[in-house]
Structure formats: structure tokens, C-alpha cells
Amino acid sequence: DTGVSQDPRHKITKRGQNVTFRCDPISEHNRLYWYRQTLGQGPEFLTYFQNEAQLEKSRLLSDRFSAERPKGSFSTLEIQRTEQGDSAMYLCASSLSGMSEKLFFGSGTQLSVL
């Protein structure tokens, strides 16, 4: 068990470009979450998958954001037409459905939009 992996660790892009991040959850975990964290703040929920189904998406999430989990394993988060306000740490977490729902977080992808 290598934990939750995220790639890349850092991404610098110019405003208007598209970016895609990848998350590999812990292998037996059926639930996968994406969060966004800005400096000095707690993580903000973006979206949630159970297996390959995207069951929840934050109402605050722009249409420029899309996430997939095609085979119920890894997930990708794409941001189209990036804006400077998208600069943040994007965290992926996974869990095994059950009573305690303990989330295991990856190290995150730090996005900087210039």
C-alpha cells in the first residue's frame, strides 16, 4: 500500500490554458474525493466518486472544472481556461465506504496560474 498518489506535484500554467491532474487512490478504496485548499484555509470539497460514478459535485464548482474516474480506479481533474483564482493546492483523498469513513489524503498538486 503506497497511499494516495497525485501527479504532478506542481504545475505552473498561463491563464487560459487547460490543466489536468491525476490521482491514484489506495487500491481497495471505492470512494474518491477532490478538495481544493488555498493558503491559510481548510480544504474545500469539490467532488466525490463512488467507484466510477460521480455522485456529488460542489455547487460552487465552476463549469470549467470536470472530473472523471473511468474505471473506478484512478481519477483525473481537469480545469479548462484557467484563471488566476484557480491557483491552489488540489488534494485527492480516498476511503473505503463504512461507518468511520476515514479519508486518506494525497500530497496534492500545487497549481499556479500566471
Place this chain on the structure above:
Amino acid sequence: ELKVEQNPLFLSMQEGKNYTIYCNYSTTSDRLYWYRQDPGKSLESLFVLLSNGAVKQEGRLMASLDTKARLSTLHITAAVHDLSATYFCAVALEYNNNDMRFGAGTRLTVKP
């Protein structure tokens, strides 16, 4: 809408001292979490509290939950430098356990 408030946001302590971090939330919930985050690192789960009156302890940290008061506390006993980190509480919405709301975090610094 669920709001989660932590206080204090910044805490500087001397080694050996005790202190408590508070987490208040605005609507009913049946799960509360405490996480630790070191600078530049991801979040590490510390405690999961599932019921009123739940108390969990790990080393110098003890967490408790009062669902009636919508309050959780994280108590630090005889602080050591290694406890320096940011501590977040997170509350799962009662009607949607998959949407977890985090507090802004308490940045703890333990000085020798």
C-alpha cells in the same frame, strides 16, 4: 449551510504546557474528524468521532465531541515541539456524509 469555526486560529505554546483547540459547527452532524497538516504536506487523519460524548486519545492529544453543543475539542497535554503543525477539524453533513466541511485550521507552534 454548515459552517465550521475553529479557535484559536494561531496558537503559540511553551513546551510542557496544556491547551485546548475548539471546533464549533452550525448544524447537526454525526461525524467529526481531526486532521493534522505539516507545512507543505498533506493531511493526516488523527481522530474520527462518531457519537455524542465520544472521547479519543493518542499520545498527548485527546479529542472529544459534544453533539448537543455542536462542539469538539482537541486537548494538548504537555506539548512538545513535534506537535507543531496546523490542526483542522472537519464535519460531515448529516444528510450528505460525503460532503465534509473543514474549519480554517489552528496553526500551532510549540516553543522550547
